[in-house]
Amino acid sequence: MSPEEILKAVRDGQLTVEAAAEALRRGRFADLGHSRVDLDRARRKGTSEVVFGEGKTAEQVASIARTLLDHQQNVLVTRLSREKAEPLLQAFPHSEYHELSRIFMIRPYPLEAVESRIAVACAGTSDFPVAEEARLTAEFFGNSVDTLYDAGVAGLHRLMADLDVLLEAKVVIVVAGMEGALPSVVGGLVQAPVIAVPTSVGYGASFGGVAALLGMLNSCASGVSVVNIDNGFGAGYLANTINRL
Amino acid sequence: MSPEEILKAVRDGQLTVEAAAEALRRGRFADLGHSRVDLDRARRKGTSEVVFGEGKTAEQVASIARTLLDHQQNVLVTRLSREKAEPLLQAFPHSEYHELSRIFMIRPYPLEAVESRIAVACAGTSDFPVAEEARLTAEFFGNSVDTLYDAGVAGLHRLMADLDVLLEAKVVIVVAGMEGALPSVVGGLVQAPVIAVPTSVGYGASFGGVAALLGMLNSCASGVSVVNIDNGFGAGYLANTINRL
Amino acid sequence: MSPEEILKAVRDGQLTVEAAAEALRRGRFADLGHSRVDLDRARRKGTSEVVFGEGKTAEQVASIARTLLDHQQNVLVTRLSREKAEPLLQAFPHSEYHELSRIFMIRPYPLEAVESRIAVACAGTSDFPVAEEARLTAEFFGNSVDTLYDAGVAGLHRLMADLDVLLEAKVVIVVAGMEGALPSVVGGLVQAPVIAVPTSVGYGASFGGVAALLGMLNSCASGVSVVNIDNGFGAGYLANTINRL
């Protein structure tokens, strides 16, 4: 019940003040002991809760997944190791697992497709897993995604040759490690919002992606914003949000 | 001339190969010696070049501004000190200066207004200058902006009371210093994309905004992306980009 | 009105559903445009809102102070420069200002005194301003405070001589810069909770208090927790909270 519905029920004598106060305080969630699954999220955010797989046991993930499915919500689990994914693949008939990107999904419920497109570009072949995490996330929520991989600034013509892919997208995700310069170059060329994803690809003074992160935060191009290092999920999610506007 | 126009001129014998090669290499910009003003940006990005005022002399800013005006483009200068702004206010009749946010603008040319709205929230009164830089930037490009200031998480009801402002916006900017928790809370409540702006407000282990920046990059809420510390301009610009989709 | 009172008013027909929904959403605060003064804080936290003076104009501070006074709440402003304090001292008759600690206060309303005592120790004479900020804050809320200043570990007998001051306190604040070792030594000797405050006193590899902060976070003594660098206010506030248990 929404607050308004609760108040109406109070006014109409269908609910005592005590029960209403309790209902107002307590939103919609399922308490599994170890987790409080946010069943209200789809109403608030337009998407069901996504499960962060790291640091949870396979059993915990399974019970969360079951709860979501029971409430007619699709299931997306990120950062799930192969080891934990295997029992889940067994347990859930129509589930799928993408090992490189550590993405697990169960999608029995249909989604409204969006017509406009999302583009994902990445700077090097080594950025592939993060770029794919972004692509899979965006597709999970019903988007169509075009990709342009290995188009780093050391050979700009590789980007220019397929610039149309980026120019025609409603929102562009750019994934890069090392110096993270690609989002600045793309940001100078396209009108669409650019979501920059630094990756931990590199060594030495890349400091696990810090160099790329700082490069993106200091981009001289406008229309660029940044998510956490290796956070392909976050970029894919945000791209869905923008693509549905 | 666009590449296609150049090629047509070559085909039609109106341009020599040498002149065409030169024209292909050389885009549209004005070379002022100290600066190469990007006159092509409006075509590519939908907005004219914005001038970063720091580290430029008042004379340099003036000549860039004049070049833009001569090409029918409005002028936005960020991070301009009062000292440098004064001669510019004298030199350019319809200019305006916002001291707190260090924004200078000249807007003789009309902009197409957007119907959907942008919301700017900030956590504390001390975040005001950055929040205003975001608001002024978004308005410069023709957007309508609603504000919700001093709504930090230490007194959540101050946010909840006017949550409608955020729920009704197409894109939300959230500005916060110290621990930078507000974007996470807002990101959990709204469906619109959230642009988080960390500020350098704080002391000690805030390290000039690093604490807020890291907090925002690690946000547990989805749909949040981040710009540089104190980069109100970047947030306002990106909000315009998204709001016009 | 509390949620329960609102619900009763709805039940009794004294409030429409719409007005009640609005009232539920909107807590008690005063919207001054630049600030949303949290008038509900005294109910929730047992203390009125404290004003962070940095980054606010004297006018803003004055209007916040007036709002609090109008609602029968005492006023504590931290990190207020002398420059801003002067007009406020003029404007508010019974106000006082402590320049070293940058504390400004107006206390027309009586506070319930606590019998148990708080102790504040500091390692060096240079930590004095932060130690005093802690003491003044604790006294503002009605506590009695004993001090033991300049008792650093390079001459332990200076601490041992007056250890009774610490042993008799209900809660102990320990302020130290440089290597920040004093809280560990005190934490090994007393049973009371120890609130450690790192200061930015030092140079070179003290990195503005980081060395002391890390030292305190890694304390080998138990019963020690830490607040931000130079955050004497935070320590004094927390000490009041604990002392009133």
Next chain:
Amino acid sequence: MSPEEILKAVRDGQLTVEAAAEALRRGRFADLGHSRVDLDRARRKGTSEVVFGEGKTAEQVASIARTLLDHQQNVLVTRLSREKAEPLLQAFPHSEYHELSRIFMIRPYPLEAVESRIAVACAGTSDFPVAEEARLTAEFFGNSVDTLYDAGVAGLHRLMADLDVLLEAKVVIVVAGMEGALPSVVGGLVQAPVIAVPTSVGYGASFGGVAALLGMLNSCASGVSVVNIDNGFGAGYLANTINRL
């Protein structure tokens, strides 16, 4: 013998000056060669010495444990790997081991129970091991603990629904990784002292818990102090100290 008892013995001729000087210098501890077990701690701190398991061999831990038991003190070992715990479980009849939190304990001696309660909240399911370390520590010392797990700020209603748990506690422990925003939100809602525990849960720019640590140190809420990253033990210990006041 306390210093006073030694002095009386000297006065009464029961102790030579030399023996007294030695006794004054030498406190109560057991020298095991590798370790100097502090047998005096219970008198000073109200609790026996707790053993940091990391970097010690199982044999060293066993001999320390035996020493404590011989002196009528319960044994708590933190950060003990399963590998080292196994021989200890065999060797000590009534011992118990909590693998997730790496806590080992032997409690033959009764503790005086406290009536007031401690609450432990955590932001995500992945923070569980640290939250449990805090809970087990507090219970080891005789406290009753209530828990509220997986109540992060991305779905605030999950916290609000059971806020009573926090409002009724004498002291609240809040455990969070990623951006570490939960202590600020809780600190804005409760009157009790809040002990914030950052965890290393997260990735990329969480830097092993640094983001959460900085967020908590810069909390805009009052009454919050912080312990080391993943230091559930430290929080549980301090909570006991405060709960017994």
Next chain:
Amino acid sequence: MSPEEILKAVRDGQLTVEAAAEALRRGRFADLGHSRVDLDRARRKGTSEVVFGEGKTAEQVASIARTLLDHQQNVLVTRLSREKAEPLLQAFPHSEYHELSRIFMIRPYPLEAVESRIAVACAGTSDFPVAEEARLTAEFFGNSVDTLYDAGVAGLHRLMADLDVLLEAKVVIVVAGMEGALPSVVGGLVQAPVIAVPTSVGYGASFGGVAALLGMLNSCASGVSVVNIDNGFGAGYLANTINRL
């Protein structure tokens, strides 16, 4: 076709405007799906594209190598693990692998040798792998390299004894971990440009090569520039560039 050739073809009616526009946008590269192999690099940079082996599968490396060989370009792969190198050694007849330096190469096509020489010095025996990566890279491109290993500043006479090796080189590479002082000393003695390579050799406050990197960036000697930590390849490549001037 170069832009000039394309334009001539348009002028001469051999190419339509549309085809020419496409050709201008699209440079020379081979799109393997996972990678866009830059076949134009040899023309632009004078050397074929070098493959960064980390984060690529053996299959991906093999297909890139085959593409390069098909276009008459030698193959250099850096940072390739033994595990991935083995199938490649099988697949490519005249390939070689240097395990310590993780360098893999196939060189069927002859290179123009350079007469002037490159010198590689390193500070300690533990810097050997990085020094060898530099040497092998420089030799891959046709240079002759002299080495002077284990000549750290703690025993300067070991350097002085063979200073001629450095004085006679056209460009000098200096590899050092720990405090990274050797490039400063060499930079004070030779006229040739010095390329400094910090290594991750060391422990504690060497922070994985940061100490050496900072030391080299702050060198008081002139004529010194720096590449990334452990980047022997980058130094060898740059030395080739300079040696061929």
Next chain:
Amino acid sequence: MSPEEILKAVRDGQLTVEAAAEALRRGRFADLGHSRVDLDRARRKGTSEVVFGEGKTAEQVASIARTLLDHQQNVLVTRLSREKAEPLLQAFPHSEYHELSRIFMIRPYPLEAVESRIAVACAGTSDFPVAEEARLTAEFFGNSVDTLYDAGVAGLHRLMADLDVLLEAKVVIVVAGMEGALPSVVGGLVQAPVIAVPTSVGYGASFGGVAALLGMLNSCASGVSVVNIDNGFGAGYLANTINRL
């Protein structure tokens, strides 16, 4: 006397063993008490000693300058404030001072000019002072320098239009602040060695040039090396060294 000359003098009985031992130990320098001017540097490095102006008094700089002039060496002083430059401009007739770049020089002695050219590019107008320090340094040593200023990656056509300037240089200096992406782009396009100079231009997470520095150290383009932040002098000096090869 060179070591060989000293030995010959000993053999020929023109020098005692004691005097020779002293002469061998003692190189050519002038001891001014506060400074030991390295008069031997021109022989070793091909250039006279350059004076770091920061942290020296005007008197110290003057006496060093006089010493160099007395030994037929030109004088270059870097990072000299206007305040200190003024008395020096008075004292030395043919001296010149460049305030923006804080460069002071006296050049009475002719230099052998080099035919090949150096190019200096910078990303933004605000990088001008550092770019000029590089240019002035290179010119001081007898080089001809071409410049290409304000050619950042947000508007790549501004770079492409005058790429010839870079393609025709024997060595290229690229100066950039913020994300420091320009050297990567240039490094992908030119065959000459690229000396990258990060500048402290930027704010927030640029951390005084660290973002640009890391970006350059992690450049995905080959043939790029890096000097210290804002070290235009170092780049100009190294460019001279390479240009003279």
Next chain:
Amino acid sequence: MSPEEILKAVRDGQLTVEAAAEALRRGRFADLGHSRVDLDRARRKGTSEVVFGEGKTAEQVASIARTLLDHQQNVLVTRLSREKAEPLLQAFPHSEYHELSRIFMIRPYPLEAVESRIAVACAGTSDFPVAEEARLTAEFFGNSVDTLYDAGVAGLHRLMADLDVLLEAKVVIVVAGMEGALPSVVGGLVQAPVIAVPTSVGYGASFGGVAALLGMLNSCASGVSVVNIDNGFGAGYLANTINRL
């Protein structure tokens, strides 16, 4: 009274148990309110307490100085600004002030001179103030000091020429900024213990002396230890301690 004297007095009935307990707890110090001057330090450490001038008022320093003089102890104040030094120079007849090193001293009481010598070397003229702080401190305590200034590694012969100064010292202090390589070179040449002092001389990636500090901590030479950045006093003090062994 020493503990033994107190015990004898108790045995002999000259002291009550209560007075003795108090005397045992309370060492020798003078409580000035703001400071607890450690009068016992000369007995324990062989030197009187040294005053850290930063963050103390001139009045506080004066009263501490007077206390020390009253107890027959010489006065050394470090890091005292000229502004604070002036009234002190007036107030104390035989005082002296060294502005560059910010050292203030009053030495009415004679010191036992040491025969063996201390050497202080520094890398550049800009390290002079820190080197002088070390020299003045060592001389204050009665040592003879030889200096060797501006002998950085970019011109090693300047060091070699006067190596005797270092070889003949009982302990060597080496002061250096920038890359801080000099202590490693000296440590490889002398048998005496080397105290390395990093200075904040440098810019950009020197990070206020961090580069030099890390370089020294990672020195490949043996027999080197390090004090805080710019801590000339600490080095001079330790040199005195060692020189008197």
Next chain:
Amino acid sequence: MSPEEILKAVRDGQLTVEAAAEALRRGRFADLGHSRVDLDRARRKGTSEVVFGEGKTAEQVASIARTLLDHQQNVLVTRLSREKAEPLLQAFPHSEYHELSRIFMIRPYPLEAVESRIAVACAGTSDFPVAEEARLTAEFFGNSVDTLYDAGVAGLHRLMADLDVLLEAKVVIVVAGMEGALPSVVGGLVQAPVIAVPTSVGYGASFGGVAALLGMLNSCASGVSVVNIDNGFGAGYLANTINRL
């Protein structure tokens, strides 16, 4: 031959100028290809070269050891893994290996013993391996060492009880992890020079020993200097140097 001997040989016609020049340039070392063993070090430093075992193969260590033994020098290898130590223990009859401290030694040649003593204290049982590395190093060079382990500041009486051990030593090594406070406390109590060794013992914000390192560098006690994190060898070596003065 020393330089003086070479010169005399030249004077006496026993050495040509060319041979002498070569001999002057070339000191005493053995070139093993991978290593240049510094045979001159014993003359310069009073001790033979010590071998850093990390990053060297067992074969390399063996050949270096043999070279040293052949030149009548004892062999000390630090940071040698058990895996590499085993073949060496087989190969060298009178060798010994200390696994915890990773120290390997062969000592066929007698050392002159020193009468004065060295003390090693450590804060916790977990610091044992580093403390032992210091003790074994000092003993290798002929010193007598007393130890005082597990005497951290959380139970100061454990230190005070055996303070005599420290008071009677000529030089004191203090090893500590976590907050690293013990050297400050010891430094306040003893007159001997204190060598502080930070260890990587701790977790979370100890950052692998950085907290302890910073604590020690910022020690408020005088007479304390610091070596690298976990550098027990460096402390033992320096203690030998000082103890032999």
